[in-house]
Amino acid sequence: MSRSTEPAKEKILYVDDEEANLVNFTMSLEDQYQVFTALSGEEALRICQREPGIAVLVSDQRMPGMSGLELLEKVDQAHPEMIRIMLTAFTDLEVALEAINRCHVYSFISKPWKEELLLLTIQRAVETHRLIRENRDLSRRLVTVAEEERKRLARDLHDDFGQILPSLRFTLEDLRASLAPSTPEQQRLLAQTDEKFNELGRICRKAAGNLRPDILDRLGLLPTIDTVVNECARDNGIEIELSVCGQPKKMDPECETVIYRVFQESLNNIRDHAAAGKAEVMVTFSYPLVILTIRDNGRGFAEEEAVARAQRQGRGIGLLGMRERVASMAGSFILRSKPGQGTQIRVALPLVRKR
Numbered sequence: 001m002s003r004s005t006e007p008a009k010e011k012i013l014y015v016d017d018e019e020a021n022l023v024n025f026t027m028s029l030e031d032q033y034q035v036f037t038a039l040s041g042e043e044a045l046r047i048c049q050r051e052p053g054i055a056v057l058v059s060d061q062r063m064p065g066m067s068g069l070e071l072l073e074k075v076d077q078a079h080p081e082m083i084r085i086m087l088t089a090f091t092d093l094e095v096a097l098e099a100i101n102r103c104h105v106y107s108f109i110s111k112p113w114k115e116e117l118l119l120l121t122i123q124r125a126v127e128t129h130r131l132i133r134e135n136r137d138l139s140r141r142l143v144t145v146a147e148e149e150r151k152r153l154a155r156d157l158h159d160d161f162g163q164i165l166p167s168l169r170f171t172l173e174d175l176r177a178s179l180a181p182s183t184p185e186q187q188r189l190l191a192q193t194d195e196k197f198n199e200l201g202r203i204c205r206k207a208a209g210n211l212r213p214d215i216l217d218r219l220g221l222l223p224t225i226d227t228v229v230n231e232c233a234r235d236n237g238i239e240i241e242l243s244v245c246g247q248p249k250k251m252d253p254e255c256e257t258v259i260y261r262v263f264q265e266s267l268n269n270i271r272d273h274a275a276a277g278k279a280e281v282m283v284t285f286s287y288p289l290v291i292l293t294i295r296d297n298g299r300g301f302a303e304e305e306a307v308a309r310a311q312r313q314g315r316g317i318g319l320l321g322m323r324e325r326v327a328s329m330a331g332s333f334i335l336r337s338k339p340g341q342g343t344q345i346r347v348a349l350p351l352v353r354k355r
């Protein structure tokens with residue numbers, strides 16, 4: 001007899017201080033889902049921590065200890081991908097508004113619930129969770145493929161030009177020797193050609209570094225940020241302060257790359273658009289997150305308007321790309337900027353990527 005290979009059941013978690021409700025809920029849903037239950041917010045958080053990939057959290061509001069709202073808010077921050085549903089009495093309008101505005105709940109179920117409505121709401125929530133996950137996986141794959149391609153191009157540039165350029169310069173040396181004694185005009189042309197080869201080498205190294213700095217793979221994120229900050233400050237006359245807070249922790253290479261790309265794009269934008277005299281880069285290790293904050297005291301901008309303007313000129317993918325990369329890692333991205341008041345970007349990512 002062959003074993004069935006049914007897909008694993010989606011996980012849902014229900015929190016309520018009334019045990020009878022937990023039993024009813026489980027009986028209604030356990031055929032279709034893997035149901036976890038908790039009698040308090042504290043217990044629910046422990047389950048969220050222990051069980052990866054819970055799709056939907058359903059929480060009662062009134063519980064001794066942590067309230068439903070407090071729980072939903074904590075889950076919103078720690079597990080933003082989990083779809084949150086609140087169980088509440090019809091009359092709790094204020095709670096409902098808080099739940100929407102502060103905790104970004106997906107839906108409400110009124111108590112006592114009608115079984116049909118409960119099943120339908122959970123089914124839709126699970127489907128939404130699946131779509132969000134699929135979307136995130138897809139963006140992550142796109143980001144990874146683009147990054148691999150950049151790495152490959154950087155390597156090719158470095159390896160191919162790295163071999164050809166020195167050999168061209170040797171040939172030039174031979175030519176110089178075979179022309180001796182040469183005229184001043186010939187000498188000038190040879191020196192000019194030599195300088196052009198030098199310049200080509202510098203351009204190639206810079207292009208390869210922009211595609212993917214090799215020290216990122218050799219030495220890691222912080223030394224790379226330090227080097228790029230110093231170069232940018234030196235080349236553009238901007239005072240840039242770099243600080244690292246907390247104990248640096250090892251992070252997933254994917255997470256490292258996303259932080260680096262946001263840093264790189266933000267610094268490019270400061271250089272190209274901000275007209276800033278000062279900037280600040282801060283990397284904070286606050287387990288389980290790494291947080292990057294970049295501020296400048298430049299001209300600031302209104303995002304929607306500026307991006308639309310840049311896109312009309314065939315640009316404007318910098319900010320979009322940053323958001324996309326951060327979303328692909330289930331991180332958070334906040335941009336604060338106003339004309340005349342500088343710009344601040346804050347990105348928080350899990351140090352270890354969520355599967």
Ligand SMILES: Nc1ncnc2c1ncn2[C@@H]1O[C@H](COP(=O)(O)OP(=O)(O)OP(=O)(O)O)[C@@H](O)[C@H]1O
Nearest residue numbers: 269273274300301306307310315316317318319343
């Ligand atoms: N730090 C900043 N200070 C002032 N304006 C900024 C800053 N960052 C971005 N902008 C504005 O936002 C616009 C969009 O930025 P974005 O990085 O998306 O595109 P871009 O830099 O114009 O082009 P690219 O696609 O090459 O990055 C910019 O054109 C600029 O007007």
Ligand SMILES: [Mg+2]
Nearest residue numbers: 268269318319
């Ligand atoms: Mg840009």
